[in-house]
Amino acid sequence: MVPLSWYLILAAALFCIGLYGVLARRNAIAVLMGVELMMNAVIINLVAFWRYIQPTLINGQVFAVVVFAVAAAEASVGLALIISIYRRRNSVVAEDMNLLKW
């Protein structure tokens, strides 16, 4: 039997790897891939808590479904923004996107 803490520590590791990707990558699409890893860690946590703490209530899975929908929306809008910026400035490097920075 796998203890709940193993799932939680795996999710924490996945989240931290995604965090490193978000902070350290230069390419904006690679930053978005880090965000996807972090979202997956969150969903693992939700499903693990559902299975171990209240498997008779379905609420945990419903939350996971909502997170899936939000992840799809985030990916589509994020990639559209990156493609739009690439068209205008011919670059996908996150450091170059500094129009709003002062």
Next chain:
Amino acid sequence: MDISQIIFLIVAAVTIISAALVVTSRHLVHAALWLIVTLFSVAVLFVLLEAGFLAVVQVVLYIGAIAVLILIAMMLTRKAMSDEPAQANSQWQISLVVAAAAFIGLAGLLNANAWPGLTTVDLSGSLTQLGMALVRPDEFVLPFEVASVLLIIALVGAIAVAGEKK
């Protein structure tokens, strides 16, 4: 150590190694392919947690839609990064320290707590239960509809932002 623990450890190792390759791979298309491996092993974790429907959604939505979308966006912006020498920015060392510190803190916190063990429950009706919970007015119909409206707004917004302007 029983069989489920061995399977979990193998899947966890695949998840962690492929996720590490996602954030460190020099070639971005390789990183996207490793992302697919990570997402697939997370789907295997959902199967281990007896959430079969979410495993299917993970494969169809994450691998079938989001990963392919990322690959297509990569192809559309291919010229931009192919001749760049460095894929990590100047703050990558401090990012590594921050991520490692966050993991150590979280792992210590999670280990210190006494979590409930796994109970054997009959989960054969959980898919029906999930479907009913998403459309029942006294349960989650409102969040479900809000999520669908959010998806429509996101799709319209994506088309408006990325569409060619004359």
